Each structure stands twice: as structure tokens, then as C-alpha cells.
Amino acid sequence: MTSETIQAHFVATRERAARVGLCVAILLVVAAMAVPAVTGWDVRAGAFPPLHSIWVPRVGPGTPLAVLLGVLACVWAERAARWSWPQLLGAVYLFGVLWMLALATVDGIQGIGGILDAKTEYLQTARSVTDVGALLRGYIDRIPLDSTGHWPVHIAGHPPAALLFFTGLVRIGLGSALAAGMVVTFVAASTTVATLLVARRLGGETPARAAAPFLAVGPAAIWMCVSADAMFAAVAAWATLLLACAATSRRNWVxxxxxxxxxxxxxxxxxLSYGLPILGILAVIVLALARAWRPLPWVAAGVIIVVAGFAMLGFAWWEALPVLRNRYWAGIAQHRPGLYWTWADLAAVTVSAGPWVGAGIAVAIVDVRRSTADEADTGRRVVAWLAIAGALMCAAAAASQMSRAEVERIWLPFVPWMLLATGLLPPPWRRVGLIVQVAFAIVVQTLLYTRW
Structure with a gap:
């Protein structure tokens, strides 16, 4: 076979894979919505599973801005991909902030961080913290549901750094729901920047450029603006960027x-989260792509410093995890059927990432199987493996059975890596896909009140 014939074969294979992946994503979401509705099965996730949501059609002050931004994104996407790298990253960050705020303010100004003031969330407790040392020493004792003064759901369900983040905001005068929500938004928007920089550092700049609009706008922004998990996603992305820099540098000090x-x-x-050890999957793939394992001792040392530091201050992660597991199964999780959520969680994260993620992941699977010395194909394989790492992390989280429902929020740290796969799609697929992703986000936020 000639090189032209081989190339044509792969183009056709990618087209078929994209169609199959999109169909699977759509069918998965439809099935996850239809099964409880048709059977009457109470899966304990509000009125519109697989999302933790209720049906509340509405428009608000942010609706016109969201529509305008969506149109601009679709019109300028291909042109923006040719901008200089600093210009592209700056545009992606600023556009991401505006997109998150526009979707949040469909519910008015209270849509920006209002949920953070709920009794199940962080801010109310953060405002009452006066002694961080005592907080850490007594943290594990207050995780069990039957303990005296037990923690609210979100604080009990996370290690103390999440609460300490909001405690810090309170102490510097940013403890209102609006102020904290804005901080989370500005931090969350940097996730896209770090994700794109990782892909570029490993040699995948071209497909990363193509994926940039999908990371800047899309349904995930509905939860990024109002959820602490969006802040977790940013920390994870910047950690991975530092790992990529360590793995690709020839300087020992770097x-x-x-x-x-x-x-x-x-x-x-x-x-920040008991579920984020799963990031090890991404870290291993980054090191494998860089073909460098030299950073491992330094990475391990950094992890040990943090974990041991918290332990010396009174919070031992390894002691807290089994206590948290007992609290988790003592709560609503025991009533959420694993027979449904093991696969419906994947439907929920598909809604968060947008249906085009299915097409992208399918093409990524095709690309990782192709082995050539062509530089363009090498860049595609880099992005494909990063996207597959995102999918594998979701699969591992689902298999753990510790994420029954609410994963449209909980799995935000994994979503941007999967969305990188959209940069592997053929240009016509990307043009149509961006329109679908934007419209899908606006429709979801307009029709459903997602509670996060």
C-alpha cells in the first residue's frame, strides 16, 4: 500500500470511529435518563438523573451573554487556533472566565458561588474556624455520621485542605459566597491553560490548539464556576504541567x-479529595510519553512532604480514608443502586464534558494504535494518550464504587484531559461539534437546576 492509501485508510477509520463514539455517548446519556423515567426506579439523585438536578426551565441575566459568547466562540475558533501561543492561552483563559460567569448568572448573581453558602458546603464551617491546629487534630473524629458535632457532607467527604482553602479566603476578606465563587472561577479557568501547556510540552501542540475552544466553552463550565472540585481540577492540572516540565527537561535542576x-x-x-490518587494514571502516562522516569524520586518526595506534614499536624490521610468510607456508606450512597450508577456515572460525566467527547475518545483510541515516525502523528498520539488517561481515570473512579452520582462535579479534574481528544477530530467534525457543545451547555443550564 502506498503512503497515500494508508493515510486515506486512517482518515476513513477516524471518521467511522467518530460516528461510533458519538452514537455511544448519546445512547449512554439517553439510556441513563430513560431507565429511571420509564421504570420508576428511584436512583436517589433528584428528579433528572443521571445528573443531580431538577427540571426548572428558566432564563436569566446571563442567558444573552452565554448565547453571544457561544456564537463568538463558534465564529472565531478556527482563527484563534492560528494565534500565537501566548495570545491563544490568554484568550482561552479570559473566554473561559466569561463563559463560566455567563452560565452561572442564568440564575442571577447568586449563581456565582451561592451554593458554597449551603449548610452542606464549606463556607459556613470555614467562617467558624478559629484554631487550625485543633481543626486538624480533631478532623477524623468528626467524620462519622454518629459523632458529636459531625462535619457537614462535603467537609466530611474531603480531607482538610479543601476546608482550609475556604478558611483562608475567609481570613483575607473573601469569605462571602460571591467572593469565594469568583475566586473559584478565576482559579478554575486556569485548568484549561495548564492542560494545553502539558500537551504542548509533550509535543502535541497542533491538536491541542484545535481542542482549545472545546476546553474554553462547553457544559463543564456549569459546574466549574460553583464547585470546589473545579479548584481541585486546577491544582491537578498545574501539578501535571510541572511533572511534564520535569520529565522533558535536560537540566537536572529543573x-x-x-x-x-x-x-x-x-x-x-x-x-483536597480522597478520589484524586487516581491522578497516578495520568502521571504515569505523562512520564511514559516523555520517556523519562528521572522525576519520580522528586515527585515522591514532594508527595511525602505534604502527606507527612499533615500527619504531624494531626491529620493522617491513611487513617481518615477508612473512616470516610464508613461515613460514605452510612449516607445516601447505600441507597443509590450500583447496578445503575456504575454505568450511569459515565453518562453523567458525558453530559459534563459534552457529547462530542465520545467522538474524540473514539478517535483517540484509533490514533494510539498507529505507530509512525511522522511528527504530526506523534503529536496526535500524545494528545490521544492524555485523553485516554482522562477516560481511564473516570473508569477507575466508577469501578471504586465511591462515586455514585454527582460525578458531573466530582470528576471535573478528569474532564479537560478527555476533551483534548476533540483536537483529533477532522475539521468538519470540530466545526459542527463546537456548535453542539455550546448549544448543549446552554440548554442544560436553561432547563435543569443542577444544584452545584
Whole structure:
């Protein structure tokens, strides 16, 4: 076969894979919505599973801005992909902030961080913290549901760094729901920047440029603006960028400092969420793509510094995890059927990422199987593996049975990596796909009140 014939074969294979992946994504979401509705099965997730949501059609002050931004994104996407790298990253960040705020304010100004003031969330408790040392020493004792003064749901369900983040905001005068929501939004928008930089650092700049609009706008922004998990996603993305820098640098001091920095941030991820050890999948794939394992000792040292530091202050992660597991199964999780949520969680994260993620992941699977010396194909394989890492992390989280429902929020740290796969799609697919993603986000936010 000639090279032209082989190339044509792969183009056709990618087209078929994209169609199959899109169909699977749509069918998965439809099935997850239809099964409880048709059977009357109470899966304990509000009125519109697989999302933790209720049906509340509405428009608000943010609706016109969301529509305008969506149109601009679709019109300027291809042109923006040719901008200089700093211009592209700046535009992606600013556009991402505006997109998140526009979707949030469909519910008015209270849509920006209002949920953070709920009794199940962080701010009310953060305002009452007066002694951080005592907080850490007594943290585990207050996780069980039957303990005296037990923690609210979100605080009990996370290690203390999440609460300490909001405690810090309170102490510097940013403890209102609006102020905290704005901080989370500005931090969350940097996730896209770090994700794109990782792809570029590993040699996948061209498909990363093509994927940039999908990371800047899309349904995930509905939850990014109002959820602490969006802040977790940013910490994870910047940790991975430092790891990529450590793995690709030829300077020993860069490998050491960047590797140690990556370890510290990954360690902070462990102190933010019990589910984020799954980031190890992404870290291993980054090191494998860079073909460099030298940073590992420095990364491990950074993680140990953070975990041991918290332990010396009174919070031992390994002691807290089994206590949290008992609290988790003592709550609503025991009533959420695993027979449904093991696969419906994947439908929920498909809604969060948008249906075009299915097409992208399918093409990524095709691309990782292709082995050539062509530079363009190497870049595609890099992005394909990063996207597959995102999908594998979701699969591992689902298999753990510790994420029954609410994963449209909980799995935000995994979503941007999967969305990188949209940069592997053929140009016509990307043009149509961006329109679908934008419209899908606006429709979801307009029709459903998602509670996060």
C-alpha cells in the first residue's frame, strides 16, 4: 500500500470511529435518563438523573451573554487556533472566565458561588474556624455520621485542605459566597491553560490548539464556576504541567525542582479529595510519553512532604480514608443502586464534558494504535494518550464504587484531559461539534437546576 492509501485508510477509520463514539455517548446519556423515567426506579439523585438536578426551565441575566459568547466562540475558533501561543492561552483563559460567569448568572448573581453558602458546603464551617491546629487534630473524629458535632457532607467527604482553602479566603476578606465563587472561577479557568501547556510540552501542540475552544466553552463550565472540585481540577492540572516540565527537561535542576513541585501539588490533591490518587494514571502516562522516569524520586518526595506534614499536624490521610468510607456508606450512597450508577456515572460525566467527547475518545483510541515516525502523528498520539488517561481515570473512579452520582462535579479534574481528544477530530467534525457543545451547555443550564 502506498503512503497515500494508508493515510486515506486512517482518515476513513477516524471518521467511522467518530460516528461510533458519538452514537455511544448519546445512547449512554439517553439510556441513563430513560431507565429511571420509564421504570420508576428511584436512583436517589433528584428528579433528572443521571445528573443531580431538577427540571426548572428558566432564563436569566446571563442567558444573552452565554448565547453571544457561544456564537463568538463558534465564529472565531478556527482563527484563534492560528494565534500565537501566548495570545491563544490568554484568550482561552479570559473566554473561559466569561463563559463560566455567563452560565452561572442564568440564575442571577447568586449563581456565582451561592451554593458554597449551603449548610452542606464549606463556607459556613470555614467562617467558624478559629484554631487550625485543633481543626486538624480533631478532623477524623468528626467524620462519622454518629459523632458529636459531625462535619457537614462535603467537609466530611474531603480531607482538610479543601476546608482550609475556604478558611483562608475567609481570613483575607473573601469569605462571602460571591467572593469565594469568583475566586473559584478565576482559579478554575486556569485548568484549561495548564492542560494545553502539558500537551504542548509533550509535543502535541497542533491538536491541542484545535481542542482549545472545546476546553474554553462547553457544559463543564456549569459546574466549574460553583464547585470546589473545579479548584481541585486546577491544582491537578498545574501539578501535571510541572511533572511534564520535569520529565522533558535536560537540566537536572529543573527536573529536581519541577518534580518536587509536582509532588507537592499532587500531595495537595490528596489533601483536597480522597478520589484524586487516581491522578497516578495520568502521571504515569505523562512520564511514559516523555520517556523519562528521572522525576519520580522528586515527585515522591514532594508527595511525602505534604502527606507527612499533615500527619504531624494531626491529620493522617491513611487513617481518615477508612473512616470516610464508613461515613460514605452510612449516607445516601447505600441507597443509590450500583447496578445503575456504575454505568450511569459515565453518562453523567458525558453530559459534563459534552457529547462530542465520545467522538474524540473514539478517535483517540484509533490514533494510539498507529505507530509512525511522522511528527504530526506523534503529536496526535500524545494528545490521544492524555485523553485516554482522562477516560481511564473516570473508569477507575466508577469501578471504586465511591462515586455514585454527582460525578458531573466530582470528576471535573478528569474532564479537560478527555476533551483534548476533540483536537483529533477532522475539521468538519470540530466545526459542527463546537456548535453542539455550546448549544448543549446552554440548554442544560436553561432547563435543569443542577444544584452545584
Amino acid at each position: 527536573t529536581m525542582t519541577a518534580g518536587l513541585g509536582a509532588g507537592v501539588l499532587y500531595g495537595m490533591c490528596l489533601m
